[in-house]
Amino acid sequence: MKTPILLFLFALLVTSASGSVLSVGNGQVNATSELASMNITLDSAPDGLMDYNLSVTIDDPSIATIKNVAFPPWAITTETSLLPSSFCWLNATTGPGTNITTETTLVTITLEGLSGGTTPVSLAVYSMRDDYSNEINPSIINGAFTVNAPVLPNADFSANMTTGVAPLTVAFTDESTGTAPLTYAWDFEDNGTVDETTKNATHTYLAAGNYTVNLTVTGPGGIDSEVRTDYITVTEAPAAPVAAFSANTTTGVAPLTVAFTDESTGAGTKTYEWDFTNDGTVDATTPDAVYTYPSAGTYTVNLTVTNAGGSNSEVKTDYITVTTAPVSPIAAFSANTTSGTAPLTVAFTDASTGTAPLTYAWDFTNDGTVDATTKNATYTYLTAGTYTVNLTVTGPGGTDSEVKSSYITVTSVTPKISAQFTAAPVSGRSPLAVRFTDQSTGTITSYEWDFNNDGMVDSRIKNPLKFFTSAGEYTVQLTVRGPDGTDQEVKNQYIDVTAKPLRPIAFFSANTLSGAAPLNVTFTDKSYNNPDSYLWKFGDGTTSTLKNPSHTYPVPGYYKVSLTASNVAGSSSMAMNIYVTSS
Incomplete structure (x- = not known):
């Protein structure tokens, strides 16, 4: 037996390309369990009908079901999905020479009524071929099936409240459906006693407890009950609360933001009134609150808490102390020397201002590392270079930095022999051919090139050509020798070789493959090999x-969605189908 859902995913919604029309008639019964037949017909197939693969769907399975199907005698082989069901696919082979010139029945379906109402009966075509194996794309006319029987009542209700303090009066509203006239039996405590028979009702619960409510509705279509267990919760009136609170800070500089936390006790629902300056104005009504004091001063805070049992206040006198903001620091410094030969020792003197206490962070090479934390500091520069110095000063008023770019210049004795080189290109895809050019100075008698920094000499010529066949970052070292000595230049991760890209493999998913119009579908790319x-x-x-x-698909139909994913290595495509039904 084939799986209907697989056929559904690969079905293509057809349009009137051949001029043929596939239709299903309307049917009705006058009672539940009664049967009625409906014909699925094709009006023409002038080039013959070799085979067809269809499906029929009862859109509302609560109203009817498909009991059985019957194919015409000229159908050679037939196949259907398991019945009874609200969905059935129909597969038949007729063989060549079955020409259709007038409206012809392809299959007869028998439906059984289950409950009163009308449901659409929808057709779909997966495949239909003529004698030449060409697709026949008929237009589709759907039908309807009506069960002329009273609709079974569906008991339902709501309440204006479900919790509260005794005595609690609750208004219940009927939201039941079903064929009229309907009668009602309310049991507000589920004790078997009918308390009210009106459509809507009011009941007062005098004592605390959890109450189950039962509504039974009777009509021409039958009887139904809605039972909601522990639906109404009634509590005793609580004792008056005891107000209490705390704050994350009670002192600070203006503007001072304080987070207040409620620590009150007492049962039941409570309301809150915060007065953060004790001026009689309610500033917040949430359990926890945040308040910003904009100016210096001493403030009294008042919290009043209320529940069904009464009210209580906690007043903390002079609880919050706000002071004036200190002066922000201004970082400044000087040095006893700013240039010299390595190793160069420099004494730095702080000249910063601002409200004390101040802390210091010296970075003598501006590399992000704190080299000293004293007010004044000394640092020795070991190698030649130009150095930027950064002093960051922090105090009660904030933080400030002074950065002196290229402040310290350290020189060294120029060597008689110096290893230097360049390369081109320095990046690309494998295999990458790189030409190295020697630019060393001094009298050079030998060259030693190490292209991957593994300690092995890879070339001894002056300007070598190297092929890098594997992806990676390569550190290159040149060692030169002469009568004046030896020197090296090392360039870390100098050559960057990337792998040749692969052609992408398109792949994607959708958050839904079917639904009612307008249907919004989100597609997610899951392609392989990094398409761009x-x-x-x-x-x-x-x-x-x-x-x-x-x-968004606003119109019902079958839609073929495709994704083409590409990069420099090529492209590939994938497709799937989206089925949009009528709303």
Whole structure:
């Protein structure tokens, strides 16, 4: 037996390309359990009908079900899904020479009424071929099936409140459905006693407890009950609360933001009134609150808490102390010397201002590392170079930095022999051919090139050509020798070789494959091998180049969605189908 859902995913919504019309008639019964037949017909197939693969769906399975199907005698082989069901696929082979010139029945379906009402009966075509194996794309006319029987009542209700303090009066509103006239039996405490028989009702619960409510509705279609266990919760009136609170800070500089936390006790629902300056104005009504004091002063805080049992206040006199903001620091410094030969020792003197206490962070090479934390400091520069010095000063008023760019210049004795080189190119895809050019100075008698910094000499010529066949970052070292000595230059991660990209493999998913119009579908790219461009075709003439687009289908139908994923190595495509039904 084939799986209907697999056929559904691969079905294509057809349009009137051949001029043929596939239709299903309307049917009705006058009672539940009664049967009625409906014909699925094709009006023409002038080039013959070799086979067809269809499906029929009862849109509302609560109203009817498909009991059985019957094919015409000229159908050679037939196949259907398991019945009874609200969905059935129909597969038949007729053989060549079955020409249709007038409306012809392809299959007869028998439906059984289950409950009163009308449901659409929908057709779908997966495949229909003529004698030449060409697809026949008929238009589709759907039908309807009506069960002329009273609708079974569906008991339902709501309440204006479900919790409260005794005595609690609750108004119940009927929201039941079903064929009229309906009668009602309310049991507000589920004790078997009918308390009210009106459509809507009011009941007062005098004592604390959890109450189950039962509504039974009777009509021409039958009887139904809605029972909601422990639906109404009634509590005794609580004792008066005891107000209490705390704050995350009670002192600070203006503007001072304070977070207040409620620590009150007492049962039941409570309301809150915060007065953060004790001026009689309610500043907040949430359990916890945040308040900013904009100016210096001493403030009294008042919290009043109320519940069904009464009210209580906690007043903390002079609880919050706010002071004036200190002066922000201004970082400044000087040095006893700013240039010299390595190793160069420099004494730095702080000249910063601002409200004390101040702390210091010296960075003598501006590399992000704190080298000293004293007010004044000394530092020795070991190698030649130009150095930027950064002093960061922190105090009660904030933080400030002074950065002196290229402040210290350290020189060294120029060597008689100096190893230097360049290369081109320094990056690219494998295999990468790189030409190295010697630019060393001094009298050079030998060259030793190490292209991957593994300690092995890879070349001894002056300007070698090297092929890098594997992806990676390569550190290159040149050692030169002469009568004046030896020197090296090492360039870390100098050559960057990347692997040749692979052609992408397109793949994607959708958050839904079917639904009622207008249907919004979100597509998620899951392609392999790092594509860098996308072309989506949504099957309705529109496109997108986003990686993960969303698209809305306003019209019912079958839509073929495709994704083409590309990069410099090529492209590939994938497609899937979206089925949009009528709303």
